[in-house]
Amino acid sequence: MPQRLDKECLKCHRACPPEQMKRGRCPKCAEQWGKDEYKNRGIYDPLHEMYQRPDWKRLSRAFKQQNPICQFIEADGVQCHQPAALVHHRIAAKERPDLFLEPKNLCALCDRHHGHTSGDPVGVKFAPAKFTTYMLPGVNLAEPSYSVSAPPALK
Secondary structure, X not given: OOOOOOHHHHHHHHHOOHHHOEOOEXXXXXXXXHHHHHHOHHHHOHHHHHHHOHHHHHHHHHHHHHOOEOOEEOOOOXXXXXXXXXXXXXXXXXXXXXXXXXXXXXXXXXXXXXXXXXOOOOOXXXXXXXXXXXXXXXXXXXXXXXXXXXXXXXX
């Protein structure tokens, strides 16, 4: 189904050659549309809310403090030495939201190695994470319920 264009974009749309169109819009309008989508992602993306929760923010901050170096293992078998910029879910949160706060499902990565992928690409290896006790109300995350190499079966 074609996307509805506003009046301003219709003016640009008629003037643009088809090969320059992006997502059915001229480059200028596509860029603005992308910015608007990013700004409103909390409305459309239910996972966005999970990343805003205080328990995730505390866990990811503690995880990065204990794993300050990117855990990605390069093709030559050497660990990346860049500072970790973010915490990555090894099994994507949209696939297994129940594993969202499991430390064994996390690894610290630099921006270059995260690449904003969903879950782990095939064949990727990570250095073991260091993670000591971290408590949430009623949950001891120091004792994960499974190993990432063998996650629990889907129900």
